[in-house]
Amino acid sequence: MTSAAVELRGISKRFDAVVANDGVDLVLRRGTIHAVMGENGAGKSTLMSILFGLVRPDSGDIVVNGVERHFRGPLDAIAAGLGMVHQHFRLFDSMTVAENVVYGAEPTRRGSLDRKAAAARVRELSDRYGLETDPDAVVGRLSAGARQRVEILKALHRDAEILILDEPTAVLTPDEVDSLFAVLRRAADGGATVVLVTHKIHEVLAISDEVTVLRDARVTGRFRTAEATSGALVQAMTGREVREVGNPGTGEPGEVVLEVERLGVTDRGVHRVRDVSFSVRRGEIVGVAGVSGNGQHEVVAAILGTDPIESGTIRLLGRDLASLDVRRRRALGLAVVPEDRRGEGTAVTMSTAENLSLGHHRTPPIGASTGWRRGFLNLRAQRDMARRLIADYDVRTSGEKLPVGALSGGNAQKVVIARELSHDAPVLIAEQPTQGVDIGAIESIHQRLLDYRDQGGAVLLVSHEIAELQALADRVLVMFAGRIVAEYSRADASTERIGAAMAGAAEHRQAGEHEEAAS
Numbered sequence: 001m002t003s004a005a006v007e008l009r010g011i012s013k014r015f016d017a018v019v020a021n022d023g024v025d026l027v028l029r030r031g032t033i034h035a036v037m038g039e040n041g042a043g044k045s046t047l048m049s050i051l052f053g054l055v056r057p058d059s060g061d062i063v064v065n066g067v068e069r070h071f072r073g074p075l076d077a078i079a080a081g082l083g084m085v086h087q088h089f090r091l092f093d094s095m096t097v098a099e100n101v102v103y104g105a106e107p108t109r110r111g112s113l114d115r116k117a118a119a120a121r122v123r124e125l126s127d128r129y130g131l132e133t134d135p136d137a138v139v140g141r142l143s144a145g146a147r148q149r150v151e152i153l154k155a156l157h158r159d160a161e162i163l164i165l166d167e168p169t170a171v172l173t174p175d176e177v178d179s180l181f182a183v184l185r186r187a188a189d190g191g192a193t194v195v196l197v198t199h200k201i202h203e204v205l206a207i208s209d210e211v212t213v214l215r216d217a218r219v220t221g222r223f224r225t226a227e228a229t230s231g232a233l234v235q236a237m238t239g240r241e242v243r244e245v246g247n248p249g250t251g252e253p254g255e256v257v258l259e260v261e262r263l264g265v266t267d268r269g270v271h272r273v274r275d276v277s278f279s280v281r282r283g284e285i286v287g288v289a290g291v292s293g294n295g296q297h298e299v300v301a302a303i304l305g306t307d308p309i310e311s312g313t314i315r316l317l318g319r320d321l322a323s324l325d326v327r328r329r330r331a332l333g334l335a336v337v338p339e340d341r342r343g344e345g346t347a348v349t350m351s352t353a354e355n356l357s358l359g360h361h362r363t364p365p366i367g368a369s370t371g372w373r374r375g376f377l378n379l380r381a382q383r384d385m386a387r388r389l390i391a392d393y394d395v396r397t398s399g400e401k402l403p404v405g406a407l408s409g410g411n412a413q414k415v416v417i418a419r420e421l422s423h424d425a426p427v428l429i430a431e432q433p434t435q436g437v438d439i440g441a442i443e444s445i446h447q448r449l450l451d452y453r454d455q456g457g458a459v460l461l462v463s464h465e466i467a468e469l470q471a472l473a474d475r476v477l478v479m480f481a482g483r484i485v486a487e488y489s490r491a492d493a494s495t496e497r498i499g500a501a502m503a504g505a506a507e508h509r510q511a512g513e514h515e516e517a518a519s
């Protein structure tokens with residue numbers, strides 16, 4: 001039994017209305033690799049930032065090597081033996097690898113930086129941990145993987161015995177992931193304690209000794225990796241209780257309005273989406289399940305036209321979208337509830353009324369498209385529409401003038417949904433529509449999606465929540481490693497089946513079955 005290098009006890013942190021950590025306990029044992037797992041927004045980065053002194057917890061204790069600590073900043077954490085590799089690198093692009101590694105803890109000779117000593121130190125650490133680097137290379141010219149190695153070296157140079165890596169594999173190619181894991185294993189074998197933040201199940205199973213799962217700011221599972229199954233991890237990560245709003249289905253869906261054929265997406269040489277085909281009909285909700293990072297988001301981006309595609313075709317209402325930009329695609333009949341509500345979904349500093357009328361600016365009654373009033377807004381019409389939608393969609397707000405940024409997550413999401421559905425677009429793409437939304441708002445959002453379908457709308461619903469897909473979808477497609485690996489009818493969409501397919505267990509399916517699933 002190894003002893004605890006770190007104990008976090010009852011850590012809580014809220015950002016305004018958002019509870020990011022709620023009474024989180026985490027024990028990291030010396031010489032082990034501990035995975036902290038959870039979906040986007042679960043609270044992983046917040047917890048790590050607290051451990052590294054970047055964020056102050058509202059309550060809870062941090063104990064490092066048996067001593068209770070109150071970090072005033074990262075320098076205190078570094079002094080206590082912690083090192084962090086951030087999701088977004090914090091390096092100086094114009095400086096060399098060696099300069100970056102020793103920055104802040106430089107070897108000096110007669111008062112100035114001793115370059116030779118710095119380079120020698122980098123070589124020594126590189127050799128010891130198997131981190132391939134050139135000490136003299138300029139950081140700005142390095143690949144993401146090489147930059148990450150610089151960050152790791154930087155932590156090691158300061159003698160970090162507890163190494164925190166926040167989603168380190170997101171920027172790596174599969175080969176780089178393998179070498180990173182070899183480095184981490186070597187560090188742990190040498191007595192270091194490693195925390196690896198990830199949402200990828202196969203990584204957890206491949207590298208960690210222990211796992212703590214977070215969901216909605218709380219710990220929902222603790223496992224020794226050797227005893228964990230992928231199904232249990234998926235369940236802990238996604239199993240939020242969603243109350244059924246009831247989805248009786250309306251009988252036969254109508255004609256195909258969205259058609260994706262043999263779609264392929266590549267990002268910086270990495271295949272994100274491979275040979276994906278599916279269609280969505282009027283009066284149908286097609287769910288897309290998958291652990292985040294398995295290509296779902298890229299499929300959505302391809303349909304919207306925000307990211308380029310490599311191969312395949314996408315048709316909306318029979319029209320090939322290839323030559324159309326985002327705005328034209330939307331004008332053709334695409335409503336969108338984006339995953340990133342605060343970034344893409346709303347303009348947080350603008351009023352609720354302005355947000356609700358986004359996209360209505362060129363058409364009456366709010367905007368005049370022709371004549372001398374072109375370009376002016378009818379503010380009274382804007383206000384009236386806002387008031388009607390706020391009432392219809394039960395947006396809890398003190399009024400239409402309040403900036404959307406001041407609303408709770410659930411109410412801001414109702415604003416997005418109200419606006420998107422008010423365009424009468426035939427197709428709706430909704431990505432994680434209830435992520436970070438309170439239970440009451442979830443039910444109301446679900447009911448809206450069902451009503452839209454029942455009125456003939458076609459919905460592509462991407463969700464990490466199995467329960468949400470079961471509550472809403474008429475069919476569920478499961479994505480894993482960029483492909484659709486399974487498809488289930490509503491009746492067959494059991495948690496066990498979807499969970500297994502999400503974890504990649506359906507890969508052994510026969511080719512014939514796969515073809516069928518993908519068509």
Ligand SMILES: Nc1ncnc2c1ncn2[C@@H]1O[C@H](COP(=O)(O)OP(=O)(O)O)[C@@H](O)[C@H]1O
Pocket residue numbers: 015016018019020038039040041042043044045046047436
């Ligand atoms: N600085 C911040 N200000 C406001 N909200 C934040 C801040 N940092 C995180 N959050 C919110 O806290 C929740 C948890 O976020 P985070 O810890 O980044 O999760 P994860 O790393 O698991 O994706 C999210 O809802 C996020 O929007």
Ligand SMILES: [Mg+2]
Pocket residue numbers: 044045046087166167
């Ligand atoms: Mg994070």
